[in-house]
Amino acid sequence: MTGWVILVDQPKDLxxxxxxxxxxxxxxxxxxxxxxxxxxxxxxxxxxxxAYQSKGYYASxxxxxxxxxxxxxxETMLELREAKLYEHALPDLExxxxxxxxxxxxxxxxxxxxxxxxxxxxxxxxxxxxxLLFDWFRCPALEVTVEPGTWLSIERIRPRNITxxxxxxxxxxxxxxHQHTKREWRDPKARTQAKYDLAVLYDPNExxxxxxxxxxxxxxxxxxxxxxxxxxxxxxxxxxxxxxxGLFIRETTSIDNHxxxxxxxxxxxxxxxxxxxxxxxxxxxxxFLMELLGSNQVATPPTVMLADTxxxxxxxxxLSLPLVxxxxxxxFSRGIHKVATAEEFKRITDELFEETxxxxxxxxxxxxxxxxxxxxxxxxxxxxxxxxxxxxxxxxKHHPDGSSREGGFKTFELEQAPKELIDIAVRAARPIxxxxxxxxxxxTNSGYIVMEVNDNPNLEHGIEDAVGKDEIWTKLLRWFxxxxxx
Numbered sequence: 465m466t467g468w469v470i471l472v473d474q475p476k477d478l479x480x481x482x483x484x485x486x487x488x489x490x491x492x493x494x495x496x497x498x499x500x501x502x503x504x505x506x507x508x509x510x511x512x513x514x515a516y517q518s519k520g521y522y523a524s525x526x527x528x529x530x531x532x533x534x535x536x537x538x539e540t541m542l543e544l545r546e547a548k549l550y551e552h553a554l555p556d557l558e559x560x561x562x563x564x565x566x567x568x569x570x571x572x573x574x575x576x577x578x579x580x581x582x583x584x585x586x587x588x589x590x591x592x593x594x595x596l597l598f599d600w601f602r603c604p605a606l607e608v609t610v611e612p613g614t615w616l617s618i619e620r621i622r623p624r625n626i627t628x629x630x631x632x633x634x635x636x637x638x639x640x641x642h643q644h645t646k647r648e649w650r651d652p653k654a655r656t657q658a659k660y661d662l663a664v665l666y667d668p669n670e671x672x673x674x675x676x677x678x679x680x681x682x683x684x685x686x687x688x689x690x691x692x693x694x695x696x697x698x699x700x701x702x703x704x705x706x707x708x709x710g711l712f713i714r715e716t717t718s719i720d721n722h723x724x725x726x727x728x729x730x731x732x733x734x735x736x737x738x739x740x741x742x743x744x745x746x747x748x749x750x751x752f753l754m755e756l757l758g759s760n761q762v763a764t765p766p767t768v769m770l771a772d773t774x775x776x777x778x779x780x781x782x783l784s785l786p787l788v789x790x791x792x793x794x795x796f797s798r799g800i801h802k803v804a805t806a807e808e809f810k811r812i813t814d815e816l817f818e819e820t821x822x823x824x825x826x827x828x829x830x831x832x833x834x835x836x837x838x839x840x841x842x843x844x845x846x847x848x849x850x851x852x853x854x855x856x857x858x859x860x861k862h863h864p865d866g867s868s869r870e871g872g873f874k875t876f877e878l879e880q881a882p883k884e885l886i887d888i889a890v891r892a893a894r895p896i897x898x899x900x901x902x903x904x905x906x907x908t909n910s911g912y913i914v915m916e917v918n919d920n921p922n923l924e925h926g927i928e929d930a931v932g933k934d935e936i937w938t939k940l941l942r943w944f945x946x947x948x949x950x
Contacts, residue, residue, distance in 0.1 A: 468645045469493075471509045471523050477626050478510060482638060485645060490519040494526060506706075507534040508641065510604055510626045514541040528734050533706055536603040536623075537732045544601060544623055553600045554618055556720070557593070562616050564590045576610040579624065579633055581640035583703075586633070597621075599702055599725050602732060605629070605637055658693035660948050662941075663708040665726050666696055667715045675714040679925040686937045690945065705729050710944045711737040717744050717920050718793065736947035738940075739919040743897045747919035751792045751822055762892045763913050765906075770823040776809055779825040785809070790824045791816055802828060829913065835905040837881070837889030838921055838928060838936075841898045841943055844890065846928045846936055847881040849874045875930040888912045900940065 468485040471493055472478050480487045490511050507527050511520025514536065521541060527534035543549045565571065568589040578593070579586040582604060585594030597606060605624040611617045629637055664680055667673060675683070677696070684694035695708065699722040705711065711730040717723040717739055727744055730737035739747075746752060757764050768779040770789075779787065789812055791799035799816075803809040816823055832852060838845035851872045878886070889903040892914045902921020906913045922928060929936040 467506055469505050469507050470641075471507055471511060471520075472626070473512045473519060477512070478638070483641065490523045493523055494519065505532050506645075507532050508604060508645070509534055509536060512625050512627055514544075514623055516542075516545075531734070533733060536601070537734075539732055540601050540603055541623075544603065544606075544621060547620065550601070550621060557597060557600065558616065558618055560593045560596045561590065561610065561618065564593050565616055572610065572612045572616070574612060575619075576612065576616075578608045578610065579605065579636065580608065581605045581637045582644035584636075584640045584643065586636050599729070602729070604641070658688070659691040660710070660945065661693045661695060661708045662687065662710045662712055662944055663695050663697045663701075663705060665698070665711060665713045665715055665723065667698065670715060673715060674920045674922050675924060679923065680714060682925040683937055686934050687941055690938070690941050692941055692945065699726075702726060702729060705735075706733050708735070709948050710735050712940075712944070713737070713739050713920055714923075715920075717748060719744060719748055736944050738899045738943075740897060740899055743899050743901070743919045746896050747901070747917050749792045750790055750824055750916060753916060754824065756895055757892055757914055757917075760891065760895050762888065763911060765829055765913055765915065766827040768825045770813060770825055771821070772817070773810065773813060775825075776806070776813060780806060780809065783825060783827045786828045788826045788828050789813060789816065790826065791820050792822060792824070793820075829906050829908055831906050831908070834915070835885055835907060835912075836921065837886060837903045837905065838923075839889055839893035839901045839903060840939060841900075842890060842894060844878050844881075844886050845900070845939060846932055847876040847878060847885070848928055849876070873927055875928065875932075877931050882912075885912055888914060892917050900943075 470478055470483060470485050470487045471490050472487060473490050475487070475489065478487055490509075493507075507523075509520055509524050509527070511518065511523060514520045514524075521538065524534050524536060524538045524541065528538065570589055578590055580594040580597050583595045583598030585591050597608065601621070603623050605626065607620075607622055607624045608618060609620040609622075611619045624633075626634070626637065664683070666675070666677065666680060668677060680694065680696055687694045697704065702722070702725065705726065706729075711726060713723055713727060715723050717727075723739075724741060724744055727737055727739055727741040731741050746756065751769065754764055754767050766783055768775065768782055770776065770779060785806070786802055786804040787809070789801045789803060789809070793799070801812045801816075803812055813823060833849045834852075836848045836850060838847075850870075851874075885905060885907075889905060892903045893901040896917055896919070899919070900921065902918040904915040904918065906915055923936070923940075
């Protein structure tokens, strides 16, 4: 057996003679859970319908319950039911669609329909679009209806029924299936004897990554003792992600880049992932985060939302100058500005409103250091103090030439850290999720104030683990192992 299993509603939908893989009916799969002697078979669900409570729907639902890898997942089926459920993906998809059209100097005169099967587009001019579509929605066959115009817009995305493919479309689906499944998954004989494989997404060229390559190597040495094989992967290896048992993201995350697609793909595959896509959504946007923390009675700095320049005077009245202006999705002290005068406030916000429709103004709270508490699944993991960069009001000072300077640090035993500090950090992380978070806290005369919650906090060998040592990494690995075993 190849390791792939094809699910169809009727044997005639894809005869066994047309593929080297095992073909069984959805009915057979539903009633015979121990059908094949494989640890985690890879299923392609070619049912005639993915409608709610159809056999195709139940086949993917039970596949996930049985620990089988399946395409499409139930989540994908549900997302593709209504345009409003997949509209979040349209800006990214339409950008690529129009990029392909410009490259091919193509302008449709009427409605255009594109067939994409397993990431391959039948119209070769839109091949990059097809791959991106499959990254977003791992569904065997999708039809995209495109409205013509100076800007091509997507009117509809819908799964195509295998029995309703005509004029060579069926042959294209079968060839695309062959291309998708012919790539050999890693040969078990060639692998180490590790029980589990954990992919670590990183960018070897990122200057301020959450973990350096040297730290990832240190992590791998500890993981080996727990029978976990650490495999560093880059953004180009999205198609290989399902080969692994879990994903640990060690790049700076953003909703509008590949890190979110990796997190979302891992989530769809049923893999444990840090950071999961929900945590990324909740943490990367400071506007949402402030609202969430406030509604959970977690102390945050006095904040005023800025929707336009008419809000500036209110912010100065309520917060006084100097104050801090933030873009919603900045990271590593980027997109954060201290303003001391009304003129500077106006100039900075005019510039930032070119990038975003909403800004935050916060009361300036000067301190010599910031606390950070690492929280893993609701439990404290590490406690650090990060001192402000010399002559600066933040822990990282960015220079115009792209370089940066950081302040010093001090790591604490959990038992030595103030109890109130640990308590507010855990309460701040709880509404985010069950993953790994870094809670940034300022210690003021009126108590501890949570500045933000990071979904991919720094974990650097010799800094965050300076006190906890290998126990920090072991706890993190056991978080993954518990979920692998579930």
